Amino acid sequence: MRLITAFSYPFLQKKKLKAVPLRGVEQAQDSYWQATDHDPQFKLKGVFPKLLSGWVSIHVHVVSDQKLSPKLYLDFGEGYSESLTVCMQPTHNKGEYQAQLVLNESLKGIRFDPAEVPCRFYIADIFLSVHSELIHIYQQLVTLMMRDYRELKDPFAIVRKSHVRYKKHGWAGMLERLEKEYNGLHPSKAYRNPHHYLEYMHWIEQNEQNRLNAFLEEQFLLKPLISVVMATYNTPEKYLKKALDSVLAQTYPYWELCIADDASTDKKVRQILRAYEKKDQRIKVGLRKKNGHISAAFNTALSLTTGEYIAFMDHDDMLAPNALLEVVKCINRHPEVKLIYSDEDKIDEQDRRYDPHFKSGWNPDMFYSYNYISHLSVIESTVLEAVGGLREGYEGAQDYDLFLRVIEQINDNEICHIEKILYHWRALAGSKAHASGEKLHTANAGLKALSNHFTKKDPRISVVHGLLPNTYKVSYPIDNEPLVSLIVPTRDGYDILSKCISSILEKTDYKNYEIIIVDNETTDPKTLHYFDTLTEAYSHIRIIPYHKAFNYSAINNFAVQEARGEIIGLINNDVEVISKHWLTEMVQHAVRPEIGAVGAKLYYDNDTIQHAGVILGIGGVAGHAHKYFKREEHGYFSRLKIVQNFSAVTGACLVVRKELYEVVGGLDETYLKVAFNDVDFCLKLLVFGYRNIWTPYVELYHHESITRGLEDSEEKVNRFNSEVNYMKNKWKEYLKKDTYYNLNLTHRSESFGLDITSTVKLRAKR
DSSP: OOOOOTTOSOSEEEEEOEEEEEESEEEOSTTOEEEOSSOOEEEEEOOOGGGOSEEEEEEEEEEESSOOOOEEEEESSSOOOGGGEEEOEEOSSTTEEEEEEEEOTTOOEEEEEOOSSOOEEEEEEEEEEEEOHHHHHHHHHHHHHHHHHHTTSOTTHHHHHHHHHHHHHHHHHHHHHHHHHHTTTSOOSSOOOHHHHHHHHHHHHHHTTTOOOOOOGGGOSOOOOEEEEEEESSOOHHHHHHHHHHHHTOSOOOEEEEEEEOOOSOHHHHHHHHHHHHHOTTEEEEEOSSOOHHHHHHHHHHTTOOOSEEEEOOTTOEEOTTHHHHHHHHHHHOTTOOEEEEEEEEEOTTOOEEEEEOOOSSOHHHHTTSOOOOSSEEEEHHHHHHHTSOOTTOTTSHHHHHHHHHHTTSOGGGEEEEEEEEEEEEOOTTSTTTOGGGOHHHHHHHHHHHHHHHHHHOTTOEEEEOSSTTOEEEEOOOSSOOOEEEEEEESSOHHHHHHHHHHHHHSOOOOSEEEEEEESSOOOHHHHHHHHHHHHHOTTEEEEEOOSSOOHHHHHHHHHHHOOOSEEEEEOTTEEEOOTTHHHHHHHHHTSTTEEEEEEEEEOTTSBEEESOEEETGGGSEEETTTTOBTTOOOGGGTTSSOEEESBOOTTEEEEEHHHHHHTTSSOTTTOSSSSHHHHHHHHHHHTTOEEEEEEEEEEEEOTTTTTOOSOSHHHHHHHHHHHHHHHHHTHHHHHOOTTSOTTBOSSSSSOOBOOHHHHHHHHHO
8 A cells, every 4th residue: 555645635535426227226216216136236436546545435325115235346357246345334324334445546346236135225325435644544553453352462552553653753654654564454456355355364374474394305305406487578676576586585495597588678677687697596597689479488498497397487476485395395295297286376566465366176177268277387397398388379378378288298197286375476457467357368369279279189179268258168069969868856846847847848959858757656636737748748758656755866766777868967856947058068068078977057046056066075065166156256266157177066957978877876875865965976976087067058046955845854854964974984085175176265165265264273272
C-alpha cells in the first residue's frame, strides 16, 4: 500500500452510487424491484478510479419484507466469482448494510446482489466512502490489535509502539510504521477476499516459517546438479535482483543459474547480470545480439546448462529458499522421475504473497484442459534434449507446448508433484499472473500446442477453446455409436421418475440407447400405469422387476446382466437432464481405453452444485467437490469449468464400459448396499489402472434421494455406520491421500479451503 501524507484528504469523501440491473430483477411498482429468482444482480455505477486506493466503505440502505443477505462481487479483470465476494454486514439501523473493502485502480466493476430468495425490495441509497487518514490509522490499529488478540498476544503493544513512533517522528512517522506492519496483512493490488488472504497468512505462519531445512550431504544418495534457466528482457531492476537473490538463497548448494538476455535495450539489465556473474561462479550469462522472443532466449539459456535436471524460472519471479532442496528430496525418493512440478502462489509489487494454488497430483485430463503444472517445473535434461527444447512459434504457451511434448516421451509414474509452495509468481499489470485474460494470444498458442499433440495420436480428436479464457475442450471420436444401456432403479415415485424419463427422451441427441427401468416392487397404480404406457410407446424402454429388499448395488448388478449395451449408464430416478449432448459427451470419454467411470455435473433445484467430482477423505470417507457453489461459479482455479480426473464420481449419473463393470465385479452388494458403492466401484477401477473422469459439459438436476428417504431410523443409521467403517478399513490409504486433491486443502468441507487444522491446534496449546 502506498504511504499517504497525513491528513491529505478531507475527513471523509462520499460518492453516491447507482444500481443498474444485470439479471434476475424486474421493475415493480413504487420504485420497488422484484427478484425473479434466487440470484438478483445489479452493477454499481459511479465509482471513480482516483478514489479507489486503500480502504473504502460501501453503505446500502435497502427495504424489504424478506430477510436479505446482500453481497458485493468484485471484478479485477477476471470476472465476478465467489472468491472475490464480500458479505455486507447489517448496521444498527434497520435495512442498512455496510462492507469495508481494500480497493485499487485495477478494479473493473462492483456487482451488488441484494438477496438469495425471490422477493420485493427497494434500494433507498448506496454510497461509497473513502476514509480519511485518521480513520485509516484507526482501522489499521484495530486490525493489528485484533490480530494480536487472536494470537493470544498483548493487543495494546502495537498502540504503545505507535505512540512512541508518533512522539519521535510525528503523524507521518507513525503512519509509516503502521503501514510497514500492516502490509503483512494487507491484500495485494491483485485483490483477493481479505478473509482468504488473512487465512493464507496464518497458513504460511504455521506451515512454512521456521521450518526451512538445511542441506545435509549424508541425507542424500543422489546430489544432482540443478540448472536453473532464465530469460531476461528489459526486466525492472528491482524484480530482477529479487529473482537472482532468490536463487542465491537456495539451501541446496549444487545448482547453476544459466541466464540468456534477449538483447535488452535497458543497459542496466546487462550490468546487473554481469555483476551477479562475478559475484557467484555458479551464474552463467549469455548475451543475445538479436531479440528472438521467449522461446529462442530460453534455448540460449539451455545451451549453457550442464545439470542433470533443468528448472525453469521467469525473470521477475522468486523461488522459495527450499525449492531446489525439495526437488532433490523428490529425486531421491523417486529416482525414476523425469518431470517434477510444485505448488505455487503469487506475489505483488511489495512481495506480498496471495492466491496459493495447491494443485492436483498428475491429472492428465485436467492438463489437457489447461496448463495447471506451470511453476515450479523441473525436467530431466536428457528428456529435454530428446524433445529439442522450446519451440518457436508457440510464444505465450511455450511452456505448455514443452510439457505436452515431454509427456509424450515419459510414463505417468515418471511425473512427480511436490505439495509445497516452491514458486512465487510475480503479478504485475499486464502479466499472465495478474489476469489470465490480459494475454489473449496465449490461449491461441495453447490451442495450437494441444491440437498438435492430439493430431499425432488421432487426427479425429478435435480441440477448441473451453468455457473460460486459457482453457480447452478436447473432443474424442465415437466409432459406430455403441449401444448404451441406461439403468434406472425405482419404486413408485411417479412424479420424479416421469420427469427423469421425459428429460432423457426429449433431451438426448445420442441415438443408440436403451432405458432399463428396474422396478423394485412398485405398488402405486399411477406408476404401474406409467410403466405400461412407456413400454407401449417406446421399443427401447424395458421394465424389469426386482422382487427383493432395496439394495442399490444388487439392483444395478442385476440390471447390468440384462443390459444389451456395450456401455452402461447408472442413472438415479431423481435426475433430470439439462444438456441435450449429455450422453454423447459421456460416451466419448467412456470409449477411451484408458478411462474408467465418467461423471457429470449435477445441480440441486436451486442451481447450486450437488456433484462436481468426489474427493476422498472429506468427512471421513468422501465428499462432493464444490458442493453448494453456485452454478455459474468457476470453482477452485477453474475446476468447475474444465474436464478433469477425480478418484471417484457419483453413481447418480455414471457411464462406464460394461466390460469394465464386470471386470471389477460391479457394485458391492454385500457390504455397500446403499452408500459409497459408487466410490468403492471407482476405486476398484483405479486399482485396475483406469482413470475416472468428470466433465462440466454434462449438466443435470439431481433431486437427491427423494424416493429412498433419509437415514432416519436406527436400522438405517447402523447400516450407514457399517458402510463407513467398511470403506475406512478397505481403502484406508486411499482415503488418507487423494491423488487428485492436495494435502494442504481442508478435509472438513468441500470448499477447497486451506487446511488450517494445525493452526487451531497450535493456538489451543498456548
